[in-house]
Amino acid sequence: MTQDKLTEQPVAITREFFWVGFIGKGTRLSCNPYLLLDEGGEAVFFDPGSIPDFPVVMRKVIEVIPPKHISTIVVSHQDPDVCGNLAVVEDVIDREDLKIVGHSNTLRLMDHLGLKSGLYAIDAHDYRLQLTSGRILEFIHLPFLHAAGAIATFDRASRTLLSGDLFASLEGAASIFDNAKFPHSMDRFHQTYMPSNAILQRGLKSLEPLDIDRILPQHGGVIGGDQIAVAFKHLRQLPCGADLMKDD
Numbered sequence: 001m002t003q004d005k006l007t008e009q010p011v012a013i014t015r016e017f018f019w020v021g022f023i024g025k026g027t028r029l030s031c032n033p034y035l036l037l038d039e040g041g042e043a044v045f046f047d048p049g050s051i052p053d054f055p056v057v058m059r060k061v062i063e064v065i066p067p068k069h070i071s072t073i074v075v076s077h078q079d080p081d082v083c084g085n086l087a088v089v090e091d092v093i094d095r096e097d098l099k100i101v102g103h104s105n106t107l108r109l110m111d112h113l114g115l116k117s118g119l120y121a122i123d124a125h126d127y128r129l130q131l132t133s134g135r136i137l138e139f140i141h142l143p144f145l146h147a148a149g150a151i152a153t154f155d156r157a158s159r160t161l162l163s164g165d166l167f168a169s170l171e172g173a174a175s176i177f178d179n180a181k182f183p184h185s186m187d188r189f190h191q192t193y194m195p196s197n198a199i200l201q202r203g204l205k206s207l208e209p210l211d212i213d214r215i216l217p218q219h220g221g222v223i224g225g226d227q228i229a230v231a232f233k234h235l236r237q238l239p240c241g242a243d244l245m246k247d248d
């Protein structure tokens with residue numbers, strides 16, 4: 001696949017997971033919205049993104065599926081780069097039964113976006129969501145990484161972890177498969193946005209029991225295969241946030 005195809009087109013990461021993100025040529029942080037296409041045509045949209053990225057993201061969604069097939073939007077937290085475009089996204093999807101899924105500590109804040117869709121609090125549903133096919137998405141609360149209600153989603157059927165800002169990179173990946181600077185590509189993002197190494201270690205520990213084949217972060221490249229153990233090991237020892245603040 002040429003570079004253009006890896007940035008200008010939707011990219012199939014697996015048979016079921018598609019990257020529909022935007023890689024900016026300017027200074028704006030590049031984001032990774034993903035689609036999961038399940039059996040029977042049902043789709044789940046993860047972290048749809050921002051208003052300025054909306055035209056590109058929605059064009060890519062439409063190249064993969066009719067938006068009406070999206071039954072569920074999962075938001076890892078309430079940042080503008082994650083859910084700034086939700087009001088227009090839900091208008092385009094145009095389904096009365098559209099669900100927006102997140103932790104209640106996220107949904108409480110997102111309520112101020114004036115959305116029409118039903119809100120599904122994972123902590124009121126045993127941290128799970130069952131799709132029509134019977135497929136179950138599992139959610140892991142990652143408190144303060146970097147939001148109070150931050151979550152990761154684990155699709156056990158494909159062993160895919162959608163990690164939100166955890167495992168993300170600020171370093172401007174050239175495509176979703178660009179991990180040239182890995183694992184140091186993750187340093188600046190975590191040092192800047194994660195509150196401390198102790199809290200980072202706590203979140204990583206809650207993910208350790210999962211048998212993960214690939215990590216899809218909200219910024220930067222996909223982390224797969226042998227890189228997964230490297231990523232855990234690297235972040236476990238990375239000082240960040242308050243660890244780097246000086247008394248003065």
Ligand SMILES: [Fe+2]
Pocket residue numbers: 077079146165
């Ligand atoms: Fe964020």
Ligand SMILES: [Fe+2]
Pocket residue numbers: 079081082164165218219
């Ligand atoms: Fe983000």
